[in-house]
Amino acid sequence: MQNTILSHKQIQHKVKRIxxxxxxxxxxxxxxxxxxxxxxxxxxxxxxxxxxxxxxDADIVLCKVMMDKTDPLKSGVTTSIxxxxxxxxxxxxxxxxxxxGTTLIYGVxxxxxxxxxxxxxxVLVNRNHKKYPVKADYKGISLSTSLxxxxxxxxxxxxxxxxxx
Numbered sequence: 001m002q003n004t005i006l007s008h009k010q011i012q013h014k015v016k017r018i019x020x021x022x023x024x025x026x027x028x029x030x031x032x033x034x035x036x037x038x039x040x041x042x043x044x045x046x047x048x049x050x051x052x053x054x055x056x057d058a059d060i061v062l063c064k065v066m067m068d069k070t071d072p073l074k075s076g077v078t079t080s081i082x083x084x085x086x087x088x089x090x091x092x093x094x095x096x097x098x099x100x101g102t103t104l105i106y107g108v109x110x111x112x113x114x115x116x117x118x119x120x121x122x123v124l125v126n127r128n129h130k131k132y133p134v135k136a137d138y139k140g141i142s143l144s145t146s147l148x149x150x151x152x153x154x155x156x157x158x159x160x161x162x163x164x165x
Contacts, residue, residue, distance in 0.1 A: 005151070006141060006162035011124070014140030015044075018122055019051035021138050025120065026058065026090050033091040035063040035079065035111070037103055041095035043155040044124055048094060061085065065093070065110070069103050077110035090117045096153040098123040098139070101132035108134060125151050125162055 006014065026032050032052065036045025042064055052060045064080035079086075093107045104121055111119050122138035127145055143151065145164065154161045 002152075002163045002165040004161060004163050005125070005143065006160075008158065008160040011140070011155075011160040011162065014124060015047045016051055018138045018140060019048050019055065022048065022092055022120070022122065023052060023056050025118075027056075029058050029090050029117075031059040031061060031089055032056075033061050033063050033081075033086045033089050035065050035086075035091055035093045035107070037069075037093070037095040037107055038064055038066045039069075039096070040153050040155055041065075041103075044096050044122075044153075045094035047155065048092075048122065063091075065107050067103070067106060072102065072106035077106055079110070083114050086111070086116065087114050088117055090120075092120045092122050092138070094122045096123065096155075097125045097127060097151050098134075098136050099127045099129055099151070101130040101134040104136075105132040105134045124153060127151060 034045045034049050036042035049060050049062050067077045068075050120137040123136040124140040126136045126139040126142040149164050152163050
């Protein structure tokens with residue numbers, strides 16, 4: 001059995017709200033790096049990038065963050081843009097769901113090896129099951145769920161959905 005948590009329309013609203021929050025925190029910036037964790041996190045980052053490009057003249061640079069989510073230490077974290085492209089810039093690390101915090105903490109660790117102006121995190125769903133000291137600065141929704149329940153995020157043209165089963 002699956003329960004719909006967020007409909008397509010609700011997700012569009014969350015994307016817009018998060019994008020405006022990012023803009024407000026970076027109103028003086030000429031360039032903002034939106035670093036999406038490969039997979040649904042990257043799709044969510046692209047949606048944020050699209051909205052930001054409509055509301056600011058800043059250059060919105062999309063960065064793909066790649067890692068083995070089951071074992072981030074194995075292959076490490078890599079990005080689609082070089083370190084000099086995000087050095088001393090404002091970076092927002094984006095993922096779809098903050099569950100245990102493993103993916104975000106390794107992503108944050110990667111970016112903290114380089115001097116940044118600021119580093120923030122954004123997630124569509126915050127599940128509150130963290131085992132690492134990482135938080136979402138921008139979040140669409142916070143859910144209190146059991147560890148047995150699974151949150152699924154689908155981001156497809158005109159058919160975005162978040163459901164729990």
